[in-house]
Amino acid sequence: MNTAASTAVSPAQQRGVLKRILRLFASQEAVLLLALVALFVIVGSINSRFIAERNLYSIFLGNAYIAVAAIGMSMVIISGNIDISVGSLIGVLATISGSMAVAGYPLVLCWLVPVLAGVLISSFTGYIVAYLKIPSIVVSLGMLSILKGGLIAVTSGEWITDLPEGYALAQLKPLGVPLPIIFMIVLTILAALWMRFSNTGRAIYAVGGNAEAARLSGISKQRTIMKVFAIHGGFIGIAAVLFATQLSVIQSTVPPNLELTIITASVVGGVSILGGTGTVVGSTLAAILLAAIGSSLIFVSVSPYWLRSVQGVLILLTVLADLYRRKRQRKQGSG
């Protein structure tokens, strides 16, 4: 036993490197990236307008806010919770931002206040979930009604127009790249690094993976969940500003089912609804993939009305693949 072990060191390590490369390719992120590339190549060869710069821009630009929101959502789901109020929250925060701009507040405030408000509102949700111990699905269902109803009560469903010059943050192009795309990429990288290299980041995985073990490792479940919701609120705030500054009007009716689109991005990105696993890189890739698929339907002459079916099938495929992976792992574990 002992001799076998000591001679096995280097092969084991070699195997480790090989395994790591294989694992990289088997990861959800790699699968998504491959799917994305394949989609661009195949649809692009059928109809080259699909990969024209204008279309690519519109795919990335129009959906950057979904990817940013999905970062926060992924954290929430990894911690073993869910937030179905994000759609309404984005609507509320976008309206706050727009109203402030129209009222003539300094533009910087119009961009920052919604983010702070997002942190505050989401922290409130987090407080009820973490400390009053009501399941997040119920709390966020309640918050959804409150926010959506509140929004309509205040705006009477009217659109915000006459936004001041310079407010359209999303129209800026530093270094020739539209700002939302920069936001999406930078925030994804920052969040990914934070999730991997900070104590709190790892604690999110611990709490979502095995709450009892986390408690015995000295990790406070309540505080971690509270933090996750606060940070999630920040991302939702940024997403709301990107959403609000995209067009010249702000609709007070949020795109219907926005929360489900965001959750779908997280799930297709490889975040397990049972908590404890997933990455924000995956969710961003998935958000882009979903948007690209939606856009591609037109270019291959399929009615865009089939888009949601495709999304549904994608979720199913992701989950079935995940179930299969777990089953195989269990077999290995017991063998």
Add this chain to the structure above:
Amino acid sequence: MTDGRALLELSNIVKRFPGVLALDRVSFDVRAGEVHALLGENGAGKSTLIKIISGVYQPDEGHINFSGNTVRFNTPAAAQNNGIATIYQELLLYPELSVAENIFMGHAPKTRFGTIDWRAMRSLAREQLASLDIYDLDVNQQVGSLSVGNRQRVEIAKALSQDARVLIMDEPTAALTGADVERLFRIVRLLRERGVGVIYISHRLEEIFELADRVTVLRDGACVGTSQVIDTTEDDLINRMVGRTIEDLYPKQLSRIGEPVLEIESLSRPPLTRNVSLTLRRGEILGLAGLVGSGRSELAQTLFGITPAQSGCIKVNGVECLIDSPAAAIKLGIAYVPEDRSTQGLIKPMSIRENISMAVLKEISNGNLINHLAERELAQKNINQFRIRTSGMEQKVEKLSGGNQQKVVLGKWMASAPDVLIMDEPTRGIDVGAKAEIHRTMSELACRGMAVLMISSELPEIMGMSDTIAVMREGRLVASFTRGDATQEQIAAAMMSGSRSESDEGLVDSNSTKGAAA
């Protein structure tokens, strides 16, 4: 290596739970460089004691002295920071995360910028494993894909990653096979050499004699005594644990053994049920011994239709039949009192009445309509018959003691009037008095002609209650004995020996299964 002075000392610890005095002025100490075994029946207070040491519970009275200072651990983290590490019965790992990360969760090494240093973490994890003579684990591997034995080694490395001076191990061998047990023992001895004080909890007396320096016995929340292991004998320890002798404990009546009720031939469902054949007769109690993980519960669950067999043949009362669901098994007169009362045996938030009628509700109902009168009569009959101590049949089962809960499970299955009763660890977690009652009931049922298949990890129970003893190892039946023929040593040897039988499938099995069938 033992310097004689206590590293950790608990004096006169009292812990009360509503309605229960869990610990009654217990004193206990562990020295640097010794393995101190903690022994006691389930419910004797061992778990409460270690939870107090590890900061999960706080004592109501008494104090804890750690390396010369009086301390109070308010949280598990506080105890860990002081160098007290605990390995719990249920492994507390993150299956989705890597080995390295599991080892360092909560105290990962940092870079200068305060971020987690993954490179250092991996190399430290490798060092940590190497210091335990573990070279065959990849620190990048996901813990979920490891075997139970390897997961436990990760758990030990995790516990020791914070310079532990006291290590508490709560039944570490419960889920291990022979080879893994040996590896574990090597690690424990290694730690003793290094001056770590090890508190070792186990039900297996032979392990204590093999490993421990001192042993403390707890009974009903009180300390019955501490002694050097070399000064004591197994009988002595058993007597102290239970406070009475084996004959009093196992009131086995002789019953007339009749015709076969359940015959199984070459039953297989890999990986843990392989080519098993045995015969169970009317009036017989067949004790199934084996280590945890040897496939005993899996066999029982295959017979009960939870994990249907993939090949082989089952005959009930001479008729070959297919058991593909628990409902099918119940219809054939098979009942299963499972090992895990909380999740498998009972629906704890529901009432006694609802639990007792659970398996036969359709039978006592008018079609799909519940007959509440019949249900109440049934519940009352069982409460009386099994002497379930309760304020009424509407009491929630979760409010009952372990013994009374087990009687509800028994009552539930007796309501289905089975021919074959499978009992999986029937007395685990039950106090001594209730244990004797369960044993008496079991014996009475056999006398009335029921065939009982009893799975137990407690050898005295197996030897005290069984007419026939069969031993399983790695999914196969490997030996069988008739009552009075076997000694504890022989059974234990059959359970553990031949650490891994690789090629000798046919020979050993055909012999032993014949023995079991005879």
Add this chain to the structure above:
Amino acid sequence: MSRVAPTVSRMPSVLSTARRLALSHEGVLLIILMVSLLVLATQTDRFLTTDNLLNQCRLMAEVGLVALPMTYIIITGGIDLSVGSILGLCAIVLGVAWKNYGLPLEFAIVLCLVTGAAAGAVNGYFITRVGVPPLIMTLATLALYRGFAEGVSQSRSVRGYPEWFYQFGQGELFGIPTQLWFLIAALLISAFVLSRTVFGRALYAIGHNETGARFSGLAVDRYKMLIYTFSGFMAGLASFVFVSRVSTTRSDMGTGLELDVIAAVVLGGTSIFGGTGTIIGTALGVVLIQLLKNGLALTGVKGDATIMVIGVVLICSILITNFARSRQATEKPGD
């Protein structure tokens, strides 16, 4: 737990029963319902009239019909997010089968109900046989079925149904809206089945402890299959009533219905963790939500803003019940 000796507990049983009822979730709801009725009635005299109340019954029929099977599902610890999409799909099947394929309307109605049941059965199949978590499975079919509805209809609406068809959604029977008869019948049957039959008992057992139920010989998978199919069927029935009420078929019908339904069920005291809940509670939840919406609208709150109150009531009612339960459970022994 041993405070109350058996002989003593008989004596004040009437009193304690009354107290338990008042403290039960249904009791709390009933009190809230009474208070809001009184308050709303004093605010406007258009509220407490037979005409208005009957009209409200018409409006809550669809949510009510779908809330019944949802109660079953949540009692087992599951959830069905796809009901709104099933409703949309069934409505489209009804319209398209009749208009585009020229089938007799009676036959189209049957086809609509069958489609609903089949859509629910697909959910049930994947949840029980493949082991996909209900939340994810029905999230996927939420997208999938809505996609089918949009794809099949190409988002075109169907109108011009014959006069007799409107009888179900707009007509009356013995002075009471037709769909209210459906709802009352379904409610009585559902309540009876849940509280009096082996099937109902099994649902509670599954919700409390699925493994335990399985080990007791209950046909867990079959029961779960049944309730998800039932859920789809009721969504089909609701779609038929809905189409009849609004005289038209559109593919976006029932968007967001799942949240209204879940809110009503959870408000009605069904625990999202499973194991507890009653049909009476759900009925109270549905009624309370509809009356609050209506009453607020009549007192001048604008449109959908009324849903704000639902969120507040939802969170508060659960907080109150949780608080009451934790006070009662102080005597729980430490394991």
